[in-house]
Amino acid sequence: MIDMKGKVAVILGVANNRSIAYSIAEKLAQAGSTIVLCYQSERLKKAAEDLIAELGQTGQARAIQLDVSSDEQIDAAFAEIAQHFPVIHTVIHSVAFAPADAIKNDFLETKREDFRIAHDVSVYSLIAVARAAAPLMTEGGSMLTLTYFGSQVVFPNYNVMGVAKAALEATVRYLAASLGPRNIRVNAVSAGPIKTLAARGIGDFATILDKVTERAPLHRNVEQAEVGNTALFLSSDLASGITGEVTYVDCGFNITGI
Ligand code: NAD
Ligand code: 0WE
Numbered sequence: 001m002i003d004m005k006g007k008v009a010v011i012l013g014v015a016n017n018r019s020i021a022y023s024i025a026e027k028l029a030q031a032g033s034t035i036v037l038c039y040q041s042e043r044l045k046k047a048a049e050d051l052i053a054e055l056g057q058t059g060q061a062r063a064i065q066l067d068v069s070s071d072e073q074i075d076a077a078f079a080e081i082a083q084h085f086p087v088i089h090t091v092i093h094s095v096a097f098a099p100a101d102a103i104k105n106d107f108l109e110t111k112r113e114d115f116r117i118a119h120d121v122s123v124y125s126l127i128a129v130a131r132a133a134a135p136l137m138t139e140g141g142s143m144l145t146l147t148y149f150g151s152q153v154v155f156p157n158y159n160v161m162g163v164a165k166a167a168l169e170a171t172v173r174y175l176a177a178s179l180g181p182r183n184i185r186v187n188a189v190s191a192g193p194i195k196t197l198a199a200r201g202i203g204d205f206a207t208i209l210d211k212v213t214e215r216a217p218l219h220r221n222v223e224q225a226e227v228g229n230t231a232l233f234l235s236s237d238l239a240s241g242i243t244g245e246v247t248y249v250d251c252g253f254n255i256t257g258i
Contacts, residue, residue: 002236005032008085012038013094018196021094023228029055036081038066068095068125078132089141090235091133096122098161107159115160122164123171130175140183142235147188149254169246176244185243187234192222192250217252
């Protein structure tokens with residue numbers, strides 16, 4: 001059993017209890033971590049507070065607003081976190097966004113502004129959050145982000161998100177090199193397709209899930225809890241020698257050729 005007692009985890013990207021970040025929060029909480037949940041907007045505040053309560057957290061746990069496209073909100077959120085927790089150990093970055101047009105239209109039509117937004121929210125935010133979090137990670141620790149195989153090969157409609165995930169995976173390597181001397185590890189989990197809010201409204205998502213069942217070595221789709229378990233492992237001291245890596249949690253889909 002992995003023991004995270006006395007550790008503080010800051011988690012970004014919980015929209016509801018189907019979010020991958022929620023499953024990660026559950027696993028970290030069950031292992032004894034204190035959880036700080038960051039929600040994107042006022043609209044998600046109550047949901048975040050309810051989820052904290054569901055996780056059975058004690059008085060210390062809290063929910064804080066943080067839209068990662070704002071430097072001011074990143075600074076304010078980590079200043080508030082620092083007031084409550086002088087030391088944090090884990091950061092989970094489970095955030096991605098591209099304007100709907102960009103993941104619907106032909107890739108050739110990708111607009112400059114849509115490219116910018118996708119990379120700002122889905123990639124630059126990891127650097128900005130890492131810079132704000134690192135001064136609180138004085139005992140070393142682990143940062144994790146979520147990526148998708150669309151960074152390596154083409155999936156219809158994934159489009160600019162695939163380009164952003166490729167940049168995110170490279171960012172993980174450069175951050176790992178930058179933060180290694182402080183004993184802060186930086187990794188990514190590449191999850192197979194999962195029906196979450198971010199997958200809603202994506203045309204043919206059911207087809208993508210069916211293809212995985214047919215082709216993946218395990219002949220099924222991955223579940224949030226499996227991503228949560230891997231995130232717990234990578235966040236823990238059991239993974240003390242792993243940094244700069246992309247770990248696939250996809251029932252083996254990415255190793256198959258046809
Ligand atoms: P989700 O919709 O539950 O989570 C996405 C989160 O991003 C939401 O909580 C949303 O509030 C947050 N977000 C978007 N813009 C933001 C901003 N400006 N500031 C702060 N937060 C912002 O969906 P999910 O599937 O749990 O996605 C989480 C991560 O997992 C994403 O990085 C996604 O690319 C990745 N991923 C998802 C799948 C999948 O099939 N669902 C597969 C592989 C990787
Ligand atoms: O990273 C993602 C999706 C992230 C995402 C989702 C949305 C939907 C709503 C980013 N931006 C937006 N913008 C919106 O307006 N995934 C890994 C899930 C996903 O999305 C796909 C997939 C998979 C898997 C799109 C096409 C093909 C496969």
